[in-house]
Amino acid sequence: MPESVPGAGYVFAALFVMFVVTVALRAAPFVALSALRNSAFVDFLGRTMPAGVMVILVMYTLRDVGSTTWLPATIGLAGTVGMHVWRRNAALSTVVGTGLYLVASTVWS
Structure with a gap:
């Protein structure tokens, strides 16, 4: 194999990082919403x-x-x-x- 092709460990590490970032980005709105559920400001925005x-x-x-x-x-x-x-x-x-x-x-x- 040519030297420019990354090894299997590098590929799996990159895939793992992409997986973690994707899961974190999908979970972030739910975490933020649970923290702001009783916020008067969020209630105001929801009405207006x-x-x-x-x-x-x-x-x-x-x-x-x-x-x-x-x-x-x-x-x-x-x-x-x-x-x-x-x-x-x-x-x-x-x-x-x-x-x-x-x-x-x-x-x-």
């Missing part, structure tokens, strides 16, 4: 993050709405908000809002 993420997504989506696409975007947004207020189902709200936007953009394009 969904709304905050939705506001950021809406702002990102509407930032480039031009003069020709504002009506479909407004219809899709109104449909999403209305469906969510009525049914409180994020998946249904997303599907209905997307469908309304697609239909409206087809009609007004």
Whole structure:
């Protein structure tokens, strides 16, 4: 065998290190969560993050709405908000809002 090929011991050591790092990275969120389970800050984030993420997504989506696409975007947004207020189902709200936007953009394009 050529000199540049690592030996079996080196390969097994590298595989062992990869195994340990992988297991540690997969276990880290659960360890952190158990330590923060009764944290007031984590509870606050759990209550406010969904709304905050939705506001950021809406702002990102509407930032480039031009003069020709504002009506479909407004219809899709109104449909999403209305469906969510009525049914409180994020998946249904997303599907209905997307469908309304697609239909409206087809009609007004």
